[in-house]
Amino acid sequence: MNKIGDIIKFIGKTLAYVILCLLFLITAFLIYYMSSSAIAAKKGEKPNIGLYTIVSPSMEPFIKVYDVIIDRKLKTNEELKVGDVITFYSSSLDTDGYTITHRIYDIKVSDGKTYYITKGDNNQSVDIGSITRENIVGKMIYKINGLGKIQFFLSSKLGWILIILIPALCFILYDLNKLNKIFKIKKKIDKIPEYQNMSAKEEIEHNKKVRALLEKSKWMK
Incomplete structure (x- = not known):
């Protein structure tokens, strides 16, 4: 099960990097295009x-x-x-x-x-x-x-909603979900007995429990 999860995670990260690279290239090209057009227009060329x-x-x-x-x-x-x-x-x-x-x-x-x-x-x-x-x-x-279909769609109200509001909402929900997991982990860790009067063996077991909770939530990955 962990292997499948790792594969899905790897594919997700790879796709994210590919999309980021494409967005970077498109942005760089558009910046060049707009700046060169503005300079040419100013020169009357x-x-x-x-x-x-x-x-x-x-x-x-x-x-x-x-x-x-x-x-x-x-x-x-x-x-x-x-x-x-x-x-x-x-x-x-x-x-x-x-x-x-x-x-x-x-x-x-x-x-x-x-x-x-x-x-x-x-x-x-x-x-x-x-x-x-x-x-x-x-x-x-x-x-x-x-490509013009995408251009006209993105210039519409629905297009703006899809490219701005929905991604923003996804990021907000993702962060809220992450915070919720952190609070749950903190509550579980707080319930674990503290180090006071622990033997070396008990301290090792304590650390294992804390680490297991963190790994379960993938907070350390």
């Missing part, structure tokens, strides 16, 4: 890394609604080609100023300037108007399927 949650089916089936894409800023003199997926600021009347993620459908050069024609994989026609390099925020390098 585009961020090195961009995260975007897709809310339109225009790129399905390659990119679905609620997928999160990761873009990187274009390198100096980096050439784009037909088929690349880019995020850009739209100049269309319907979506002016919004960021759109579509695939480069065609590239044209006029008066020494390069223009990119874009199109959503799921759209019947190309996007209205062409864009220049200045409009491009970044080039897609990776996508995370369905």
Whole structure:
């Protein structure tokens, strides 16, 4: 029985460490992302890394609604080609100023300037108007399927309750349960006769009883 308990305890600790490591990595990435974005915005530049949650089916089936894409800023003199997926600021009347993620459908050069024609994989026609390099925020390098669902859920009231109140309540209940065990152990130890007028043998037995109570409650583990 003790072996099973030790195995469960080991698995629990391992999972806890894995979750903590993941949370640390996610937190470190978010800190880097937010700080680099803030610095870039202050300088009037585009961020090195961009995260975007897709809310339109225009790129399905390659990119679905609620997928999160990761873009990187274009390198100096980096050439784009037909088929690349880019995020850009739209100049269309319907979506002016919004960021759109579509695939480069065609590239044209006029008066020494390069223009990119874009199109959503799921759209019947190309996007209205062409864009220049200045409009491009970044080039897609990776996508995370369905991550946007978690983002939208966590931004809801129910999501906040689940990620803040429930874990906090679990910690409180855990601490209360731990305190209750400590008080019970203390009461049992208080009932054990004190050292006064004990022989060496009785003192050893006394210590064994105290230690047994502590080990039973796993207070010493």
